[in-house]
Amino acid sequence: MPGLILLLSGLLLAPVLSGVIVKTKAAFAGRSGAPLFQQYHDLAKLLRKGQVISGTTTFVFRIAPTLVLVITVAAAALVAPSIASARWGFQGDFVFLLCLLGLARFLTVSSALDTGSSFEGMGASREVLYSALSEPALLICFGVLARVSGGMSLGGMYDGLGYGEWLSAGTALCLVAVSFFIVMLAENSRIPFDDPNTHLELTMVHEVMVLDNSGPDFAMITYGAALKLWVFGSLIVNLLLTALGWTGWPHAAAYLAGMLLVGILVGTVESVMARLSLLRTPHLLAGAGAIAVLAFILSTRFLQ
Amino acid sequence: MTAYLDIILVALILSDFILLGSGRLGNCIRIAAWQGIMVGLLPMATADAGLSFRIAALGMAVVALKGFVFPRLLNRAIRESAGSREVKPFVGYTTSLLAGVLALSASFWLDGRLSFPLQLESAIVVPVSLSMMFTGLFLVVARRTAVNQVIGYLVLENGIYALSLAIVRDVPFLVELGVLMDMFVAVFVMGIAIYRINMEFDHMDSNRLAKLRG
Numbered sequence: 001m002p003g004l005i006l007l008l009s010g011l012l013l014a015p016v017l018s019g020v021i022v023k024t025k026a027a028f029a030g031r032s033g034a035p036l037f038q039q040y041h042d043l044a045k046l047l048r049k050g051q052v053i054s055g056t057t058t059f060v061f062r063i064a065p066t067l068v069l070v071i072t073v074a075a076a077a078l079v080a081p082s083i084a085s086a087r088w089g090f091q092g093d094f095v096f097l098l099c100l101l102g103l104a105r106f107l108t109v110s111s112a113l114d115t116g117s118s119f120e121g122m123g124a125s126r127e128v129l130y131s132a133l134s135e136p137a138l139l140i141c142f143g144v145l146a147r148v149s150g151g152m153s154l155g156g157m158y159d160g161l162g163y164g165e166w167l168s169a170g171t172a173l174c175l176v177a178v179s180f181f182i183v184m185l186a187e188n189s190r191i192p193f194d195d196p197n198t199h200l201e202l203t204m205v206h207e208v209m210v211l212d213n214s215g216p217d218f219a220m221i222t223y224g225a226a227l228k229l230w231v232f233g234s235l236i237v238n239l240l241l242t243a244l245g246w247t248g249w250p251h252a253a254a255y256l257a258g259m260l261l262v263g264i265l266v267g268t269v270e271s272v273m274a275r276l277s278l279l280r281t282p283h284l285l286a287g288a289g290a291i292a293v294l295a296f297i298l299s300t301r302f303l304q
Numbered sequence: 305m306t307a308y309l310d311i312i313l314v315a316l317i318l319s320d321f322i323l324l325g326s327g328r329l330g331n332c333i334r335i336a337a338w339q340g341i342m343v344g345l346l347p348m349a350t351a352d353a354g355l356s357f358r359i360a361a362l363g364m365a366v367v368a369l370k371g372f373v374f375p376r377l378l379n380r381a382i383r384e385s386a387g388s389r390e391v392k393p394f395v396g397y398t399t400s401l402l403a404g405v406l407a408l409s410a411s412f413w414l415d416g417r418l419s420f421p422l423q424l425e426s427a428i429v430v431p432v433s434l435s436m437m438f439t440g441l442f443l444v445v446a447r448r449t450a451v452n453q454v455i456g457y458l459v460l461e462n463g464i465y466a467l468s469l470a471i472v473r474d475v476p477f478l479v480e481l482g483v484l485m486d487m488f489v490a491v492f493v494m495g496i497a498i499y500r501i502n503m504e505f506d507h508m509d510s511n512r513l514a515k516l517r518g
Contacts, residue, residue, distance in 0.1 A: 287322075
């Protein structure tokens with residue numbers, strides 16, 4: 001039952017996470033900021049609008065937003081309840097999760113290229129570059145979790161981690177959390193990698209790929225992006241919550257509180273850091289990969 | 305105690321990674337200073353018989369020298385040499401990071417092959433210090449500015465210090481002070497050398513020293 005709550009809370013509350021980030025940034029800047037539930041209003045407004053589809057596009061452009069949303073919902077359904085039940089998912093489902101994310105990215109990039117706009121092509125190129133660096137980091141991180149916990153599915157991994165594992169391999173697990181966080185910022189186009197607020201086509205990454213989408217399609221993309229941030233946030237929060245070893249309702253409450261903290265943390269990073277130059281961002285992602293490798297080596301040593 | 309030791313050792317590796325990946329000299333000096341402070345705290349974490357005055361004094365001396373005196377000297381060197389504050393690497397940052405990861409894996413592999421006759425304090429202290437030595441050497445070879453070569457030398461020395469602490473847990477006080485004195489003189493001399501190079505040539509690009517003509 002708490003698993004269902006976790007899943008539903010993700011689907012319903014994902015836009016709030018964006019609101020928390022906006023509020024945190026506003027608090028740092030001394031403004032009052034947009035309301036916490038602003039994104040729901042935005043989504044409702046977009047859904048009521050008509051949409052314009054460029055004559056140069058093909059069916060790829062039209063189906064991509066829907067498919068991306070469906071895939072992201074599937075990813076959320078895979079991740080969110082996994083902590084509540086070890087039997088959720090299947091052997092090797094973390095590879096499936098990466099496949100889902102990769103497929104969603106492939107569709108977004110294809111639809112961006114389908115418009116024939118040179119700006120969108122640039123954004124697509126950057127997105128693919130980032131993902132080429134972030135996917136190995138993510139996979140090695142899952143490798144560490146599988147090794148430390150002995151489970152081969154997301155549910156099994158979180159189930160296999162407990163106070164004892166944190167005591168013996170806590171440093172490796174902390175490094176995994178840090179690597180997850182860097183990858184989350186990159187995959188969701190948050191600040192050191194991309195500024196979601198900028199509207200200069202030359203420098204955008206994610207926003208530039210969806211420039212041509214409007215109306216309900218854009219609503220699906222916006223909601224999908226919020227959900228993707230929620231999925232990555234739950235990866236981190238679930239991992240850290242295994243140290244407490246709670247179950248049932250206290251755990252569900254701690255999970256939501258943890259997601260709130262993730263939102264505040266992302267907002268803080270965005271407020272205190274400047275965006276890195278495009279040439280520098282791959283170094284940071286390579287750093288995330290290096291941290292993941294370090295965690296893996298440490299985990300082999302700690303668990304001898 | 306092992307938990308603190310492991311955290312310090314992991315922080316040392318992370319500081320190596322930052323040194324390999326960062327492009328600003330001032331940043332590199334700051335990270336090297338933090339690394340010196342962490343290395344200075346190592347003997348306090350390894351001392352299982354409690355803190356003796358000798359160990360505390362030694363740690364304090366290391367922290368003061370590596371954490372505060374050396375960075376000040378290096379900062380003065382780059383301030384007076386008013387040149388570029390970029391690292392100017394021969395090997396790119398991402399490749400450097402890759403080399404760092406390779407060095408780390410190599411030292412863990414090497415550690416698996418070596419068998420130490422004595423009981424070590426932590427399972428990762430030997431490979432971490434080996435990888436610090438490799439990283440230090442790499443920084444000396446792969447960076448163009450003289451200041452960064454001094455930093456590489458410092459990292460190398462930090463690795464040696466950590467390894468000696470791991471193997472001979474009880475370092476004679478005089479030997480330790482002698483090593484620190486050597487370091488101090490080395491950094492001092494290099495600082496002066498950088499200053500002189502800069503006075504003569506308007507830059508501190510050690511690569512171009514190869515083209516000196518009489």
